[in-house]
Amino acid sequence: MSAMNVVVCVKQIPDPAEPGKLEADNTLDRSGKLILDESDSYGVEMALQLVDKAGGGDVTLVSMAPDNEVGGLRTALAMGAAKAILVSDDALSGAGALDTAKVLAAAIKRAEPDLVLAATESSDGYTGTVPEQVAALLGLPSVTFAKEVELADGTVKVQRQTEAGYDEVESPLPALVSVTAGVVEPRYPSFKGIMAAKSKPVDQLKLADLGIDAGSVGSAGAGQEIVAVEEAPAREAGEIIEDDGEGFARIVAYLENLKVI
Amino acid sequence: MALDRIWVLAEALDGTVAPITLELLGKARELAGTVEVVYGGDGAHVAEAVGAHGATKVYATGDLSGSLPGVPVASAIAKQVQDGNAPDLLMVGTTYDGRDIAARLSVALDRPVLTNNTDVAVDGDDIVVTAPVFGGTKLVKSRFTVGGPYIALFRPKSFPAESTGGGAAEVASIEVPDGGHAKVVNRHVEESSGPKLDEAEVVVSGGRGMGDAEKYQVIEDLAKALKAAPGASRAIVDAGWVPYSYQVGQTGKVVKPNVYIAAGISGATQHLVGMKGSKNIIAINKDPEAPIFSVADLGIVGDVHKVLPKLLEALSSR
Numbered sequence: 001m002s003a004m005n006v007v008v009c010v011k012q013i014p015d016p017a018e019p020g021k022l023e024a025d026n027t028l029d030r031s032g033k034l035i036l037d038e039s040d041s042y043g044v045e046m047a048l049q050l051v052d053k054a055g056g057g058d059v060t061l062v063s064m065a066p067d068n069e070v071g072g073l074r075t076a077l078a079m080g081a082a083k084a085i086l087v088s089d090d091a092l093s094g095a096g097a098l099d100t101a102k103v104l105a106a107a108i109k110r111a112e113p114d115l116v117l118a119a120t121e122s123s124d125g126y127t128g129t130v131p132e133q134v135a136a137l138l139g140l141p142s143v144t145f146a147k148e149v150e151l152a153d154g155t156v157k158v159q160r161q162t163e164a165g166y167d168e169v170e171s172p173l174p175a176l177v178s179v180t181a182g183v184v185e186p187r188y189p190s191f192k193g194i195m196a197a198k199s200k201p202v203d204q205l206k207l208a209d210l211g212i213d214a215g216s217v218g219s220a221g222a223g224q225e226i227v228a229v230e231e232a233p234a235r236e237a238g239e240i241i242e243d244d245g246e247g248f249a250r251i252v253a254y255l256e257n258l259k260v261i
Numbered sequence: 262m263a264l265d266r267i268w269v270l271a272e273a274l275d276g277t278v279a280p281i282t283l284e285l286l287g288k289a290r291e292l293a294g295t296v297e298v299v300y301g302g303d304g305a306h307v308a309e310a311v312g313a314h315g316a317t318k319v320y321a322t323g324d325l326s327g328s329l330p331g332v333p334v335a336s337a338i339a340k341q342v343q344d345g346n347a348p349d350l351l352m353v354g355t356t357y358d359g360r361d362i363a364a365r366l367s368v369a370l371d372r373p374v375l376t377n378n379t380d381v382a383v384d385g386d387d388i389v390v391t392a393p394v395f396g397g398t399k400l401v402k403s404r405f406t407v408g409g410p411y412i413a414l415f416r417p418k419s420f421p422a423e424s425t426g427g428g429a430a431e432v433a434s435i436e437v438p439d440g441g442h443a444k445v446v447n448r449h450v451e452e453s454s455g456p457k458l459d460e461a462e463v464v465v466s467g468g469r470g471m472g473d474a475e476k477y478q479v480i481e482d483l484a485k486a487l488k489a490a491p492g493a494s495r496a497i498v499d500a501g502w503v504p505y506s507y508q509v510g511q512t513g514k515v516v517k518p519n520v521y522i523a524a525g526i527s528g529a530t531q532h533l534v535g536m537k538g539s540k541n542i543i544a545i546n547k548d549p550e551a552p553i554f555s556v557a558d559l560g561i562v563g564d565v566h567k568v569l570p571k572l573l574e575a576l577s578s579r
Contacts (some may be wrong), residue, residue, distance in 0.1 A: 002462075002554075006405070006513060016529075016530070019395075020394070020395050022399075026401070035513065049459055050522070058542055096373050097364075097367075097373070097374065097376065098367050098368070098371075098372075098374070101368070108319055114473075115346070120512065121511075121512060124529045126377065126511055126512075127374070127376040127377065128355070128360050128376060129360055129364035129367065129374050129376060130364075131364075132331060132360065132361050132364035132365055133364045133367060133368050134367075135365075136335075136364065136365045136368035136369070141332070141441065141442040141443045142329075142332075142361070142443060143329065143443050144331075144357065144360070144361055145357050147505065150355065160329075160357075160445075161357065161505055162272060162357060162448070163274055163279075163356070163357070164275075164448075164450045164451065165449040165450045165451035165506070166449050166451075167446070167447065167448050167449070168445070168446050168447040168448075168449070169443055169444065169445050169446065170331060170443070170444055170446050171442055171443035171444070172442055175397060175443070178349075180505060180512075181495065181498075181499045181512070182498055182499040182501060182505070188424070211477045222373060222406075223373040223405060223406055223407040224373045224375055224403050224404070224406060225403060225404055225406050226402065226403050226407055227384075227387070227389060227402050227403060227404050228401075228402040229399055229400070229401050229402070230399065230402070231398070231399060231400055232393060232397055232399060232400050233402075234398075235537070235542075235555075235556050235558075236555075238339050238556075238557045238558040238560055239558070239559055239560065240549070240554050240557065240560035240562060241560065241562065242562045242563065243548075243561050243562060243563025243564070243567065243568055244544075245564050245567075247561040247568050247570035248543070248568050248569075248572040248573070248575055249571055250559065250561065251522075251543055251545075251559065251561065251568075252572065252575050252576070254541075254543060254558075254559050255487075255520065258519065258520060258541060260463060260487065260519065260520055261487065261576065261579065
């Protein structure tokens with residue numbers, strides 16, 4: 001099999017372990033350190049394995065993030081990706097999914113990939129539409145929700161998650177595939193990998209470098225506007241008890257009361 | 262403005278119209294005078310069911326010859342819109358195919374898709390959709406700022422499905438300009454016994470706190486004893502303990518059972534979004550600070566390996 005060039009879309013997000021905050025304009029606060037979205041580590045691992053099996057080629061990361069953030073990219077480079085393209089531009093603040101897809105698509109085009117991988121959705125915005133929008137913008141066929149990916153003779157074969165089980169789907173290359181978490185076991189970066197990542201190339205681009213008009217994306221072009229953020233109706237506080245060995249009996253009584261048993 | 266016409270993307274599995282389609286039709290009827298559906302397949306398969314839920318017309322692509330629906334269905338809808346046959350709003354379910362179709366269509370029409378919504382309302386001149394964020398603790402309301410047709414994705418179980426008793430909807434064929442290149446060559450149905458996760462009255466879910474894959478068995482046993490569906494947090498699905506079809510959460514299934522039992526689940530945002538609509542929530546976790554207790558009606562701070570076997574024994578001896 002010939003060399004495969006794979007692009008992986010990766011998102012750098014605020015640490016999900018920290019409570020999320022909103023900015024004054026109700027967009028997500030993305031200031032501070034950003035990390036590699038764990039959902040994307042599966043795509044990076046999958047790309048590394050596919051390139052390895054093909055016997056050659058490169059894994060290129062493509063990301064859009066504020067403030068030239070590279071923290072998450074370095075993690076993925078340390079896993080073994082060869083290089084990265086990062087688009088960072090103040091005009092992208094407030095960008096919606098479609099704008100993001102336009103930016104990623106323009107950056108991906110530069111890498112001329114045989115295959116584009118992405119997560120099914122990010123862990124912060126979780127619109128779940130960006131991969132398919134990127135495919136549409138690039139005019140590529142796409143298979144979303146892949147739980148197994150195999151390459152053979154210019155074709156990508158995918159086991160795609162469905163409501164009932166899974167479908168075997170085939171698509172000609174180049175194509176875009178979005179992978180579910182758990183599809184592969186992401187490797188931990190080695191010390192050597194971490195050191196090597198520091199000198200791997202990160203191509204930092206502005207919208208103008210991609211020929212995208214700043215007025216057409218970000219808050220200016222999103223086509224949507226947040227009108228209010230409200231507290232969701234809270235659930236009435238429940239009864240929390242320490243198990244003294246009889247906790248199970250409380251559950252039984254609760255279920256009896258509901259006539260479930 | 263009022264909404265004159267809403268289209269709902271219809272989906273079906275083995276000839277049965279998906280519950281989400283009927284839920285969306287219920288809401289659509291409330292908002293617009295004319296409710297129609299678009300269907301990627303043979304319209305005759307869905308005409309009766311969607312008609313009984315208030316749709317008067319099915320725009321159907323006909324058989325997709327094995328193509329994944331994203332490309333062909335989006336191209337067919339885009340063609341209708343470009344030819345002047347357009348709804349004010351297209352409502353799509355957050356499903357595997359629904360997201361693909363909405364995303365492809367958004368590029369074809371250069372319109373945003375607003376995602377993860379649980380409600381939609383007409384507010385003066387605006388269409389306002391509501392999406393939960395931060396584990397459902399806050400609700401974000403957004404309006405569309407460019408012209409229609411507006412495209413919005415809705416989470417399952419956001420609206421009740423109610424029959425109107427209407428007759429079969431009229432079927433109209435629509436052209437598919439782009440058939441797509443990604444083809445389904447084989448389908449696999451994973452057989453499962455017991456009630457379906459998103460339809461069960463009782464759901465028993467396990468998480469990382471169960472310890473390891475083998476210890477998940479007690480969840481399956483409890484589910485059986487309660488005629489419940491077994492579920493799981495994303496952490497243990499990712500770890501490969503149970504199949505993806507078990508997953509409750511933002512990714513995975515949204516469940517709203519009468520009783521939801523969360524065992525060894527800390528309650529990450531990802532999980533809470535998928536289950537906090539349950540009527541009654543019971544949580545068992547050894548960490549008293551676990552976020553799952555913030556939504557629990559009954560919380561047991563304790564060791565799942567002690568509480569669950571005793572619970573199973575008590576249920577089995579009844």
